[in-house]
Amino acid sequence: MSEAKAGHPGTQDVVSGDHRSAHLLAENVHCALGDRLVLRDVSLKVSRGERVGLIGENGRGKSTLLRAIAGELPLQRGQVLRAVAGQVGFLPQQPGFPAGATIETVLARATAEFGDMAERMRAAEELMSSGMDDSGMDDSGKGESDKADLSEVLSEYGRLQDEFARRGGWELDARVGEVLDVFGLGSLDRLRPTETLSGGERSRLALAELVLAEPAGLLLDEPTNHLDDRAVDWLVQWLAQYQGPCLIASHDRLLLDTAVTAIVDLDGSRGSTVRYGGGYRDYLDERAAAQARWWQEYRDWRQALAETRRRLDKAGRSGRTFSGMRDGDKLSYNLAGGGAQAAAARATRAARQQLGLLLDEEVRRPPEPLAFRAPESESAQLPDGVLLRAEGLVVGDVVCGVDLELAPGALHVVTGANGAGKSTLLSVLAGLRTPDAGVVVREPGLRIGYLPQESHFTRERRGVLDTFAAHRAAYVEDAARELTRFGLFGTADFDVPVNRLSVGQLRRLELALLFSRRPHLLLLDEPGNHLSLALVEQLQEAVEQFTGPVLMVTHDRALRERHRDSLLELAGGRLVRRRA
Structure with missing residues (x-):
């Protein structure tokens, strides 16, 4: 644990005379790391008794905002106020301890x-x-x-x-x-000595120090990293009794659903903080309602646009045609014709004005929810039996005699300790690595959708669109439609060099390629890593609607709980059925 520090311009500690008014405040905070703007005029308040969950994609400023409130980063603009009667405890993702510190001195x-x-x-x-x-x-x-x-x-x-x-x-x-x-x-x-501890042990020791000290305010950055289920449950109970203002940056959906009183969705570089009352389920419900309203507004706009264009076309036609001259009454004919022309002109002007207003107030089409499409042709369909069979797989000393069959409709969630060989197993099944012993038999024509844990594009210098089109072997126009279909990228991102993307954007590129391949079988390695929680929820739903076999490696407690009857554990080099 580290304590919040004063000293940077715009950062101030105020002793709250009345504990009921204690709070942590960031007001119009502007913060950059090097030449990269991370927070642009971001404002946030956490009052006493509130436990606010801070969410958002990696690289959008969550850790930076916590560090700014803790006083560890200078502000270019704005103000941070810590109005509490005592110290504010800060848990960074990579905590440090004084030189020479031991567990006892901590x-x-x-x-x-x-x-x-x-x-x-x-x-x-x-x-x-x-x-x-x-x-x-x-x-x-x-x-x-x-x-x-x-x-x-x-x-x-x-x-x-x-x-x-x-x-x-x-x-x-x-x-x-x-x-x-x-x-x-x-x-x-x-x-x-603390310097001899592993990264996970240092994080847990920093959290233990914070719990024992129970400071007047809390800033927690991914506190459940490196914790097992028992420790997370204990921490949730402790947080429920904590009375000070508490801000928690986390991707842990179960923690957010059980420990927080409000959710703030942060996009720091755009100066966006959207607050949702209640826990994680309430946040999902509010987002779903907002998405439904967006679709309705889009449909209403499209309908109004079509109706206005019909009026414009009708007005134009009515100005060109009117009834013929009767009984040689040329004067009446000319008067009627002039009146029809004038009425048509007025109708045309009104329709054009309305059309201009609608185009100026365009409602963008909402992105489609993530969904796997069926293969393009019947010839790409595969039999209903086993699509992939692994027999006696051995890779080094981490995979020792693994047998596995994957058939349509099967969904397996693989768990295991770090270093147990889970990612290695998936790379072998995907055909990217040759096992030391054993075989992998795949149906001819099998198209595997493999989502690796780490991106393959960190050195790619081409733009997003060109890179996507090259890997899809598609025309640029077709690639552009695919790339924007789910809202993973906008047209403004097309020319950004891939090696300059954030880790979250790289994950989105891998995800776009995964869906564009129209796979028969999915191999997913920590699929929720570096994604916003809204995307994680969409991806989870798409995977559950996928009709082919799925093998998914994850530490996500929410996913493990959801698929508790499908858990496999890689332990001692072997896959064993894990009890729920």
């Missing part, structure tokens, strides 16, 4: 306030004891001033006792042990 720093409270209680006890005379009589003989002073001491002593008890001060040793155990640190030597 714990001592976290619990230092308990020692301070205990010392103040002892001092209060001594003052109260001095208020009694030697004979043991009370202070009835004291003056009014003395009585008032003693009353203040009693009040302060009571407040300290309540706070000490509420935060577990009487059971501090047991609480330290519980926190270390739940975060998987209980077996470590407390004299061990």
Whole structure:
């Protein structure tokens, strides 16, 4: 854990006199990293008792905003205000500790306030004891001033006792042990230097320090990274009891659904923060309603446009034709003709004006939801039986005798520890790596949709559209339609060199290629990585509607919970059915 720092221009700490008004505030914050603008006039407020979930694609400014509020980044413009009675605790994704720190010194720093409270209680006890005379009589003989002073001491002593008890001060040793155990640190030597810990262990230790210190405000950046399910459940319960303002940047859908009171969707470079009340399910419901309204507005606009064009065409035709001359009445004929021409002109002007207004107020077509299309022709269809069979696969010492059959309708979710060989297994099944032993049998003509965990395009210098068209072997016009169909890219992105895309945009490019291939079988490696949660939800629905076999590697707890009857675990080099 690190504490929020003051000192950068525009960053200010204010001691909140009334705990009910405590809050964290970012107002018109403008922040750049090097020459890249990350936050443009972003505003956000988190009040006492609120736990706000901060979401958005990677690279859109979530971590930058947390660092700015914590005082770790200078502001080009705007203001940050931390109005709390105490320190604001900040958990970055890659926490650091002072040079020479050990687990024990980190714990001592976290619990230092308990020692301070205990010392103040002892001092209060001594003052109260001095208020009694030697004979043991009370202070009835004291003056009014003395009585008032003693009353203040009693009040302060009571407040300290309540706070000490509420935060577990009487059971501090047991609480330290519980926190270390739940975060998987209980077996470590407390004299061990923090610099010898793994990245995951350092993150869990920083979180344990923060929980034990219980600061007046919280800034958490992906707090469930490196936590197992038991630790996440414990953290959710702890957060539910936390009373200070709390801002949590996270992609963990279960955490957002169970621990937060509001959601803020951030697109920092565009200065966009959209707040949704309630938890993650409420956010999804509000987004779905907004999407439905967008489609209705688009249909209404298209209908009005078509109707106005019909009026314009009708007015033009009516000005050219009117009834013929009767009984040689040339004067009446000329008057009628002139009136018809004038009426047509008026109608034409009105229709053109209306058409201009509609075109000026164009409603863009909403992107289609992600969906896999069927293969282009009947000849591309495959039999209903097993499409891919793996027998006795061996790769190094991570995959040792894996057998697997994938048939239409099957969906398997593969879990396992980091380094267990999950990504290796998928690359072998996709045909990108040759196993040391065993075989992979694929149906002739099988088209595999493989989504790797890491992008293949980090060194690609061509623009987005040219790169996509080249890998699709498609005409640029056709590629442009495919690339924009799901809203993954806009036309303004077409000429951006791929090697300058953010990690989230690279993931979108991989996703666009996956859907454009019209696969028969899906191999997905951490499919939700680096995507906005709205896209993760769309991708999940598209995968569940896909009729071919699916093998998906994921650490996403929401996905694992959703497909708990389809879990496979890669452990000891073998795939085993995992109990829900």
